[in-house]
Amino acid sequence: MQPFMIILVIAAAIVLWVISTYNTLIRQREFVRNAMGQIAAQIESRWDAIKNMIEGTKQYAAYEAGILEKITAQRTSLGRQSGVADVEKDNTLFGQAMTQLFAVAENYPDLKASQVYQDTLKNVDKYEQQVRQSRMIYNDTVTKYNRVIQSVPSNIIAGLFHFQIEKYFESTTDKAEMPSWS
Numbered sequence: 743m744q745p746f747m748i749i750l751v752i753a754a755a756i757v758l759w760v761i762s763t764y765n766t767l768i769r770q771r772e773f774v775r776n777a778m779g780q781i782a783a784q785i786e787s788r789w790d791a792i793k794n795m796i797e798g799t800k801q802y803a804a805y806e807a808g809i810l811e812k813i814t815a816q817r818t819s820l821g822r823q824s825g826v827a828d829v830e831k832d833n834t835l836f837g838q839a840m841t842q843l844f845a846v847a848e849n850y851p852d853l854k855a856s857q858v859y860q861d862t863l864k865n866v867d868k869y870e871q872q873v874r875q876s877r878m879i880y881n882d883t884v885t886k887y888n889r890v891i892q893s894v895p896s897n898i899i900a901g902l903f904h905f906q907i908e909k910y911f912e913s914t915t916d917k918a919e920m921p922s923w924s
Contacts, residue, residue, distance in 0.1 A: 763899040770887040775822040777880040782820035788869035795862045802850040813839045826909045877911045884908045
């Protein structure tokens with residue numbers, strides 16, 4: 743009877759370890775998804791600010807406003823399930839919209855000088871800073887998650903339940919330099 747009890751205790755310990763490790767992996771993955779959700783929320787705010795600029799642009803240049811609306815129509819909503827590639831694609835569209843807005847503002851000095859335009863630029867800059875901060879938090883969260891997935895012995899459970907390594911946001915030249923919105 744003694745060996746049976748030892749085997750039972752060992753089996754129970756293994757089951758408890760598997761459950762504990764699985765729950766840790768789930769918790770870490772949820773932190774990653776939450777961090778992506780924070781990025782998505784900041785990006786939505788950034789796009790809301792640019793939509794205000796588009797509305798102001800309509801008063802000066804209907805054609806350019808139409809181009810900007812086409813750019814904003816191309817974007818897809820981001821959320822907790824979005825990936826780094828989705829955010830990068832959105833960031834490219836945002837850059838195109840900002841470039842177009844700056845070109846319009848150069849052609850219409852009254853627009854550039856308007857208080858609404860200036861306030862909106864400040865808001866876009868504020869949200870851009872928040873997106874940068876959220877990306878750093880995301881990368882830190884992904885580091886913790888990936889570390890758990892790759893560490894022995896939790897990597898065994900991660901493999902059994904198909905937990906995947908998450909991608910990082912990587913620095914590029916255009917992201918490394920702070921944008922100047924005015």
